[in-house]
Amino acid sequence: MSVIVLVEHTEGNIKKKSLEAVQYAAGIAQKTGTTVSAVVLGTLADSEMENLGQYGAQKVLHVADARLDELHARAYTSALIAAAQKEGSKIIIALHDINGRAVAPRLSAKLKAGLVAGALSYPDLDKGFVIKKAVFSGKAFAFVNITSDVKVITLMPNTFQLNKGEGKATIEKLDVNFGDKDFGVKVKEVNLIKGEIPLADAQLVVSGGRGMKGPENWGLIEDLAKELGAGTACSRPVADAHWRPHHEHVGQTGGTVRPNLYIAVGISGAIQHLAGVNGSKTIVVINKDPEAPFFKAANYGVVGDALEILPRLTEAVKNFKQNHK
């Protein structure tokens, strides 16, 4: 009856957000009086998998098929269903990210299971199985009750603080009979942007808007980001003007970020932009216009010329790091 959780890994390491998912599964297992079986797909060392015990997994089911090192949503679905059948599981958890969002809905459709996509809370069992999620791009929250017997949840990354404990998970190999259809999508080419922090997972983000005046000034954004270890983003007009690549555009029609810190430089804060960033825990706005709407959504504000303030802020971060070694 264990809770099943899909674990993602890259370059031999389990992703931090998957540790969050395992910990979340452990919380649900505790509430429902069961255990956690983490599912690892593809190539990963046993020593890395055992560490999932530190976040509440009793067991790891490892499907060691190297083809699963790439996302094959149908194969992932088959593997998770095989794991759930083996364990007699009624609750399956993935992340609300690119991979989880390709797999969890398939599980829901296949198993006639209610799905909460982008969970922000543990289920409230007093009212059924009620989970909080953001709706209207963060302008409201909904409390969704899953009424089906089997339940599927995608957890919003960066929602819960990690607490490392003690423990070692036991590892069991799981063989899954995949069909040809499971690998119908063929990967032809992968282009990774070297040295960049993926925005969706970034803990810290420095973002520039039209107030940066031109692409030639982006070095100032990059310097601050580098000093902080942050990802870089931009507003829509900046991407549309080709000052920055499209994948950096955050907002209603671009990407969504949920960092601990979002520093918005020279961005006025149109409602469409806020829709992509309002999951940020702390927002700093730097803008020369004291009336910029973004200040209303910010925790900290600085009024002034971005091009003058950025080098000062970068310097201040540098000094801070030296004093806190």
Added chain:
Amino acid sequence: MKILVCISQVPDTSTKIVLKDNNTAINNQGVTFVINPYDEWYALVRALELKEAGIASDIHLVTVGKADTEPVIRKALALGGDEAIRIDADSHDPYETANYIAEYAKTVGYDLILCGKESIDYNNGAVGAMLAELLDTDYIGFASDIQIEGNTATVKREIEGGEETDTCSLPVVIACQKGVAEARIPNMRGIMAARTRPLKVVTPGTVGSVTEILSYELPPAKAGIKMVSADNMDELVELLHAEAKVI
């Protein structure tokens, strides 16, 4: 080649959300409804481009909604498309919605089903992949470029830290985002033509939902902003460390 484009009606981006009935429902009074931007700007426009290029023969638009969603589907038809289907149901459950669309899609047999990466009201982004499962096809999400040659789709999609190019056979469900196409504005001719295009109303079978929304909540108001002098960035860094605890 037949393409089905899934259209969702959503409140305009700038809508202020107001709750009613003891926070169990959204107050739609005075709310302007629009086509979900991802469905309109990317999925629908790419379908139209494929038709203009002679690759697609028929473009059908489908929405799940009651009669009040007809103006929005007409607006979508004004951009283009041969016919629209309204599945007569009020669903907030992606499982239910996907089942209704799958049930209809099976009666026609589409080669390509396009939808937006998610709707901007419930932000589930689940209907596309559910549809693929129900129709036993592949699914590619977060697509930024779609090319169709013969029976093969070549799709660029977002991955963590970059992009990937995938290929797969038709039929396939693809969820679109920025890059797939450039937004268009309906012109007068399209608006006039849309009036004469068929809008079919379909009564769905019984699916039943597997989730229900019990209540809503608005986020707490931001507890005031702290302004920091532009000359004192050390103070800002100290606040981010000691108070916000983010660095």
